[in-house]
């Protein structure tokens with residue numbers, strides 16, 4: 630679809646089109662379109678920008694990656710459609726492999742997502758080679774299917790854009806989970822060690838920039854100070870304050 634450049638929501642519409650294209654190409658599931666709609670609502674509530682508590686979480690994510698021995702970036706259909714280049718750059722800069730991990734897993738989707746990442750510049754994508762696939766013991770969904778070179782042995786896993794059963798299972802296995810989720814109330818957001826409440830299209834490249842600036846000593850300090858519960862509370866305060874201002878404006882306009 631051609632988006633008129635002067636449309637007031639041209640940027641948001643362009644992002645939507647990426648998902649629609651991924652859907653037409655067969656690697657974004659219909660549920661992914663619903664997830665995008667849910668994300669858009671929360672993005673609207675935070676003001677469609679990276680807010681200060683998200684910046685703090687982004688710094689902590691970069692610190693966790695800096696100190697990790699085997700960090701891994703998990704990729705699903707939505708993230709492959711929304712920001713493949715940013716994911717590839719984060720992977721290259723941090724040395725963390727990209728692994729396709731899907732809730733609605735089919736081999737066809739796994740291959741298409743791996744191909745999308747390769748087209749964006751990735752030279753190695755995990756999660757597609759049957760010889761290396763194993764199951765996480767404590768998870769019944771398809772997300773349990775992981776690569777023995779990737780999520781299976783990872784100490785830090787970046788989990789962008791999902792809500793469900795996996796974060797708690799990864800934590801039970803002793804892994805540190807960094808989530809990106811626009812919904813601060815989701816199970817994933819509440820269970821993760823570090824939750825970035827921001828849009829993947831804005832924040833993945835910000836993690837990369839922070840990582841480049843971070844040295845291990847500073848990383849240790851950042852993680853010592855970090856409190857995810859406090860960060861989530863600040864996100865909710867931000868939304869409350871924004872709604873108050875919008876309510877005042879609306880009342881003034883009547």
Ligand code: PTJ
Nearest residue numbers: 660661664668705706731732733791792810811812828829
């Ligand atoms: O590709 P698959 O098979 O692994 O399936 C992926 C989806 C996204 C369909 C699956 O993980 C799913 O159903 O997720 P949920 O339960 O809809 O959760 C998605 C979460 O991501 C929700 O909390 C949304 O608010 C949030 N979200 C949606 N879009 C974005 C987002 N968070 C960050 N950036 C976004 N662009």
